[in-house]
């Protein structure tokens with residue numbers, strides 16, 4: 688599956704190279720993944736890019752967000768039993784009617800979201816892609832027939848998914864699982880052994896509850912004996 692994107696150059700808005708707003712790397716808990724899967728989520732304004740990423744990473748839907756500043760999310764995930772470092776770049780709204788040959792130069796996999804007919808979606812370099820029709824819960828607001836989405840995705844050499852970040856995790860998970868798996872397999876390597884398939888997000892270790900309680904009691908006792916809170 689191939690998607691073509693032009694080599695990097697400054698965004699035509701005259702701004703500097705597209706700013707990847709890094710957020711602290713999610714703590715790598717117990718191993719150093721042996722490969723990096725990098726996904727960029729592109730799409731027009733208000734299509735649900737951020738909601739899709741948050742649903743995928745947290746299984747939760749958050750209704751409203753600050754204006755999209757292009758946050759970079761890092762997670763350690765397991766794909767087909769292999770530990771992989773995933774980076775997901777959220778992007779500010781981009782009119783898909785423009786030539787997308789702008790300066791996100793490290794994208795390998797890209798989710799292109801849309802809830803309106805795409806204009807001249809134009810890529811000239813080789814990447815993996817999935818086309819995601821989000822907000823499938825808004826049945827009456829559908830603007831792109833399913834078969835048209837599939838045809839467009841096929842023309843881009845990608846897969847087509849319909850999802851609702853609002854309704855559930857499944858459709859979102861399938862879209863990410865597919866693209867992450869494609870990119871991960873293309874990166875080769877891996878431990879060869881096949882364990883449980885699928886995509887698993889590392890669970891952060893729960894804080895040491897005993898330690899937390901001890902420290903909490905310590906704070907309470909240092910605030911005088913009046914406190915009656917019991918743990």
Ligand SMILES: Nc1nc2c(ncn2[C@@H]2O[C@H](COP(=O)(O)OP(=O)(O)OP(=O)(O)O)[C@@H](O)[C@H]2O)c(=O)[nH]1
Nearest residue numbers: 732733734735736737738750755780822851852853
């Ligand atoms: N009904 C419905 N609403 C959704 C869904 N996903 C996102 N939304 C809503 O659509 C609006 C835009 O969601 P965002 O995730 O901020 O969209 P975005 O593409 O990041 O928007 P920009 O910041 O303009 O780039 C919010 O009000 C969300 O609650 C969905 O699956 N169904």
